[in-house]
Amino acid sequence: MRKVIAGVLLGLGSFLLVAALTVVLWGGTAVQKTPLDTDTLTNLSGTADKLNPATSEVESLQVKAASVTKADAELSSDDVVVFVSTTCLVIDDGDTPQCVDESDDRLVSASSDVFATNRNTAQAVNDPKYVPPSSEEKSGLVNKWPFDAQKKDYTYWDGMLGEAVDATYDGTETIEGLETYKYHVLIEDQPAEVVDGIEGVYSQDKYLWIDPTTGSIINQTQHEVRELEDGSTLLDMQLAFTDEQVEKNVAEAKDNGQLLGLLTTTLPLVGFIGGAIALLAGGFLMLRGRRDKTA
Incomplete structure (x- = not known):
């Protein structure tokens, strides 16, 4: 179960970071x-x-x-x-x-x-x-x-x-x-x-x-x-x-x-922060699972 959650978090984090980067460069x-x-x-x-x-x-x-x-x-x-x-x-x-x-x-x-x-x-x-x-x-x-x-x-x-x-x-x-x-x-x-x-x-x-x-x-x-x-x-x-x-x-x-600010500033900020947190959490759970298995 932990492995599944870690995978979801890693996928979500990657998606949010890519989406935020896309908005910054093109959006x-x-x-x-x-x-x-x-x-x-x-x-x-x-x-x-x-x-x-x-x-x-x-x-x-x-x-x-x-x-x-x-x-x-x-x-x-x-x-x-x-x-x-x-x-x-x-x-x-x-x-x-x-x-x-x-x-x-x-x-x-x-x-x-x-x-x-x-x-x-x-x-x-x-x-x-x-x-x-x-x-x-x-x-x-x-x-x-x-x-x-x-x-x-x-x-x-x-x-x-x-x-x-x-x-x-x-x-x-x-x-x-x-x-x-x-x-x-x-x-x-x-x-x-x-x-x-x-x-x-x-x-x-x-x-x-x-x-x-x-x-x-x-x-x-x-x-x-x-x-x-x-x-x-x-x-x-x-x-x-x-x-x-x-x-x-x-x-x-x-x-x-306000609408432009939401699309060009708020959403990228949420994407970068949320994506980073999701990647860190997913990485932590994945690493923790491997340690438990080794032990």
Whole structure:
């Protein structure tokens, strides 16, 4: 009986050690991937000084934006995720829906996009296998940071300029108990197509707070300015995630971070410790049995 128990313990110990080693060497990368069932709605609100084309007057308005980002599992793969994203910016009169029709005067802008990113590094992917030829070629990070984000500068996609710009690391900040990394994107007086077919000057001062474990964006503030070449204002907007959106992002980041921690840290630790104990116990019983037999 002792021999049977020793054999079971030796087998269990070996299994636990091999499983823990497998998770350490391979499992982390396997689980640190953007889910293919991603379907998020991000809400922002703020103010904007906007040129009214009908009156040629700049009006001060309350605005809100909604961005829907959904993964296309059929077009995605084990390494790449394809996203369909729509964004709508509207004048908030207190009863404005998430988005309105083009004929509605409350519509400021609406856009849609298809893009692909690496599921682990979050870097843009431009392979025609994933994105249609009509999609704009992108570079850098697009809609999130990589898993295990670092305290360093990254390049972050800016749709107005059509290129990736520097996102400079700007320290850490705790939001509702979650430690985040803060990054700063600063674009000053760059020539750009500020309205379809109209060239002008574009500036952007944006801060992003990132959960380093999952790479998700927890909060975002931006001050965007679009001017005509003569310096007259088309849009001067300050926009940020709503308080409710930030609370939701924090809760999801904590849940996802705990799950990743369980899979990448707790389970390997249990495997190594439990496996070592089982091997020692099995070896002890096996050796004890041999000694008893010899005696």
